[in-house]
Structure formats: C-alpha cells, structure tokens
Amino acid sequence: SKGVDTQMNGKNPGRSLTFENEPTCKKSDFLHVLAATVLFFLLPSCSQVLYETVRFTDESDNATVTRSTGNVLAGYPISKRVSLNAECRTKPNGARIFFLIAEYFHESLMLKEWLAIDTSEHIAIKIDGRLIRLPAVPGRYVQQSIDGHPSETAVYEAPLEIFESILDAREVIVRIKGSGQTVERKFDSENYQFMRRFLEEVRR
Numbered sequence: 001s002k003g004v005d006t007q008m009n010g011k012n013p014g015r016s017l018t019f020e021n022e023p024t025c026k027k028s029d030f031l032h033v034l035a036a037t038v039l040f041f042l043l044p045s046c047s048q049v050l051y052e053t054v055r056f057t058d059e060s061d062n063a064t065v066t067r068s069t070g071n072v073l074a075g076y077p078i079s080k081r082v083s084l085n086a087e088c089r090t091k092p093n094g095a096r097i098f099f100l101i102a103e104y105f106h107e108s109l110m111l112k113e114w115l116a117i118d119t120s121e122h123i124a125i126k127i128d129g130r131l132i133r134l135p136a137v138p139g140r141y142v143q144q145s146i147d148g149h150p151s152e153t154a155v156y157e158a159p160l161e162i163f164e165s166i167l168d169a170r171e172v173i174v175r176i177k178g179s180g181q182t183v184e185r186k187f188d189s190e191n192y193q194f195m196r197r198f199l200e201e202v203r204r
Contacts, residue, residue: 049190053201063089068198069101073174073185080115081105082185084174086163086198087155096202100125100134100158102176104183106150116179117141117154124175127165134158166195 050070058065067087075082085101102123104115119141122133140155154176166172172187 049194051194051197053198055201058089062092065089066198066202067101068194068201069103071191071194073191074188075183075185079107080113080183081107082174082176082183084185084191086195088198088202090202096160098158098160098163099137100156100162102154102156102174104150104152104176104178105146108149114143114150114178115152115176115181115183116143117152118177118179119154121177123154123156124177125162126171126173126175127162127169128171130165132162134162163195163199167192167199 049072051068052070053066053068055064055066057063065087067085069085070083071085072081072083081104083101083103083105085103087099087101089097089099091097100123102117104117106113106115117136119136119138122135125132125134134156137155137157140153142153144151166187169187169192172191173184174186175182175184
C-alpha cells in the first residue's frame with residue numbers, strides 16, 4: 001500500500017507543525033483527512049476486475065478455447081493479488097470442458113513473496129456454505145517472475161455446475177493453499193458479473 005509522504009521544512013526542520021501566523025488545523029480538516037485515509041484503505045479491498053476474453057483454436061485437438069482473464073478477487077493483503085479466471089475448451093463434437101485458473105501475483109518488489117501453490121492440494125471454493133474441492137490439472141502449473149514480481153498460475157478442471165452455482169450464490173469464498181501459507185478471497189458484484197459474461201461468451 002502507498003504511504004503518506006511527509007516533507008520537513010527545509011529552513012527549520014525542528015519547527016512545530018503549528019507555526020506562528022499560520023492557520024491551525026481545524027477539526028473539519030482533520031475529519032476530511034481521516035475520511036480520505038479510511039476510504040484509501042477500504043477501496044483496495046474491492047475487486048479490480050478488468051474483463052478480457054480471447055478465443056482461439058488449439059491445433060493439438062482442434063478444440064476451440066475461450067479464455068477470460070482479469071477476474072481479480074477482493075481481499076487483503078492487497079499486495080497479494082489473486083485472480084480466478086475461466087476457460088472452456090469446446091471439442092469438434094461439441095463437448096465442453098471447463099476450467100478455473102487461479103493466478104497469484106505479488107505486487108511488492110521489496111518483499112518478493114512466493115505463494116508456491118501446492119498442486120497436490122485441491123482449490124477450495126465455498127459456495128453459500130457448501131465446500132467444493134477441485135484437483136489441479138497436471139502439467140499446467142506455471143511459476144515465473146514478471147518484471148521481478150513473483151507470479152504463479154494453477155489450473156483446475158471444474159464442471160459447468162460450479163459456474164452456474166456461483167452465479168446463483170450469495171457468498172463465494174476461494175481458498176488456495178501454498179507452501180506454508182494460504183490465501184483466501186471473496187467474490188463481490190464484479191466477480192459475479194465476470195463469470196456471467198464468460199458463460200455468455202461460451203454460449204455464443
């Protein structure tokens with residue numbers, strides 16, 4: 001998170017914050033600053049969804065792949081950005097296979113913290129209190145450094161029912177286990193809308 005920059009008076013760095021012949025801080029000013037500070041810390045807890053969809057043909061099996069990304073989930077700490085993206089592979093015979101793609105990205109360059117997603121563990125999704133565990137797809141875990149930032153991706157096969165349940169849910173909690181730590185995030189209105197748009201894209 002961003003800090004508040006403070007500058008000392010260059011002529012007399014030892015002076016008090018209240019100067020002679022200068023206005024003192026009013027109570028209303030203090031309340032405005034306090035409200036802005038609270039808002040600053042509350043806003044990042046919301047999701048920052050940037051919906052983007054690509055569609056292409058996988059030449060290995062001629063499947064049409066629809067992949068939607070940018071579904072950043074709400075939660076703290078904001079330095080650990082967690083996304084739950086979606087993919088559908090439509091075979092030439094019309095059969096569809098759905099996937100959820102968990103992405104972890106650490107914002108800070110000063111503290112490079114890897115999640116080290118444990119693909120032997122299932123991703124846990126709690127939909128209105130109902131716990132669902134999905135196994136990771138072998139061979140689709142990627143760990144890399146992007147401009148010095150730790151980044152990880154793991155893919156989980158998910159039946160269409162999971163997506164439909166998410167759209168009808170009041171609360172969705174996602175938990176991803178790493179090496180020595182676990183991150184947990186919740187859906188907000190933009191995350192639900194992301195999944196709705198994804199299914200609309202697939203059904204076109």
